[in-house]
Amino acid sequence: MSPSPAPIPLFEPRLRGNEWRYVKDCLDTGWVSSVGAYVRRFEEETARRLGFQHAVAAVNGTSALHAALLVSGVGPGDEVILPSVTFIAPANAVRYVGAHPVLMDAEPDYFQIDVEKTLDFLKKECRWSRGALRNKSSGRRVRALMPVDVLGHPADVRPLREAAKKYGLLLLQDASESLGSRYRGGPTGRGADIACLSFNGNKLVTTGGGGMLLTDDAAWAAKARHLTTQAKTDPIEYIHDEVGYNYRLTNVLAALGLAQLEQLDGFVTRKRRAAARYAKALRGIQGLTPMREAPWARGTYWMYTIRVDEKRYGLDARTLLRRLARRGIMTRPIWQPLHLSKAHKGAQSYRCESAELLYREALSLPSSVALSDAQQDRIVTALRS
Ligand SMILES: Cc1ncc(COP(=O)(O)O)c(C=O)c1O
Structure with a gap:
């Protein structure tokens, strides 16, 4: 074996x-x-x-x-x-x-x-x-x-x-x-x-x-x-x-x-390259939305975060997280929106509809600066299957 x-x-x-x-x-x-x-x-x-x-x-x-x-x-x-x-x-x-x-x-x-x-x-x-x-x-x-x-x-x-x-x-x-x-x-x-x-x-x-x-x-x-x-x-x-x-x-x-x-510029270059590879590979997978960049932004993709549409992908984000974990791939959901957090109970919130949707659907994928192409390919293969 x-x-x-x-x-x-x-x-x-x-x-x-x-x-x-x-x-x-x-x-x-x-x-x-x-x-x-x-x-x-x-x-x-x-x-x-x-x-x-x-x-x-x-x-x-x-x-x-x-x-x-x-x-x-x-x-x-x-x-x-x-x-x-x-x-x-x-x-x-x-x-x-x-x-x-x-x-x-x-x-x-x-x-x-x-x-x-x-x-x-x-x-x-x-x-x-x-x-x-x-x-x-x-x-x-x-x-x-x-x-x-x-x-x-x-x-x-x-x-x-x-x-x-x-x-x-x-x-x-x-x-x-x-x-x-x-x-x-x-x-x-x-x-x-x-x-x-x-x-x-x-x-x-x-x-x-x-x-x-x-x-x-x-x-x-x-x-x-x-x-x-x-x-x-x-x-x-x-x-x-x-x-x-x-x-x-x-x-x-x-x-x-x-x-x-001193190494930040190099880190950002690597991160943006990995983000481009993720985006290209994920575009072909139904129900997964790659991370997007606004026209006015040049992001670092610090945490490369996708959205998982349960109906189209066939799995919800949290089931996907557990399945990937079984294959040794660590991912994580985004933070519980603060208007739902016990810690800030009673705080006023304003029309937080999208926040709840993102909480359900978002999943951050491995995002280390040193993530190799081979590791990334393994992640994408796992997401495909
Ligand atoms: C958006 C944001 N604000 C504040 C903090 C707090 O920083 P620290 O953990 O260094 O206290 C973090 C992360 O840790 C963060 O992601």
Whole structure:
């Protein structure tokens, strides 16, 4: 009997650049903690790539989002509009500051926040009162739009930016999944008041765990640095002027991040090539819809996600997931839409019809940077049969 082929993971990091060298440098010099040259270099290089003036590294993407809300002044009783189809972290961060998420539907083509419905909500469900935009049903002040670029594809933020300007809202973009992607010719996140990134182990650029906040606002950046280092006001004395957080990334992890960032363009090239191969192969399979790219986007296909139409394909997404798992191929459904999540029970949602359809039908296929043609062919053969 021939041995069964090696399992194909959903996503594996690729650490083949200067990672060892830079981390060894930290260990050799003893600069392992949150002060050190690599933190600064990682911040500067990320800011340069994304076209921001300032970057503040953090222990993870969730803490970067938390800090973004704190420094931009979103607080108790405020509302933040974000998509229902996303990993839960941005909605949790909204709750950390005592604000309320308002959960918006996704559009079904690219899985991103539905811009039309968002604009509709602002126009029809909110009104201007006492110098601010307020949600008619809750009476609360709407403070921010928080689009989340999901699955490595940018959200259509231009109309959201215009709406933010019109209604006096903040635009806080969660670009955790889209580093390396481009939106209307510029890097993802650019143009937001604050953009946040995650360098979690499953991200295209990883530090194992890490995150970053990017902004052009010098005062917000300074405040973020302050808050993420326990709000200490004196370099020697232990004096603090408010309740801060221990959120700063360590030099060792920043060293890893810098080495990873150096390889980002190559990663994106590989990912886009694999996406094109997936698309070509899947087009011939009835009932499977390949991942799409909007005309204004150049995505990274961070998680290559297809839709499975049960009637036409003959299997639903979750049965397919189990069958592929039996063949050693790891896939996963997308996140439970947040308006269905117990964690955000009671949060207002707006016309989340597509979100539920996507939740039923979406399946992310193996998406490692190093996915080989042979592995991909094995996946496609399994999907065909
Ligand atoms: C869209 C999004 N936002 C935020 C996060 C949170 O980042 P972290 O896990 O680094 O806290 C993640 C992923 O991990 C994410 O995918």
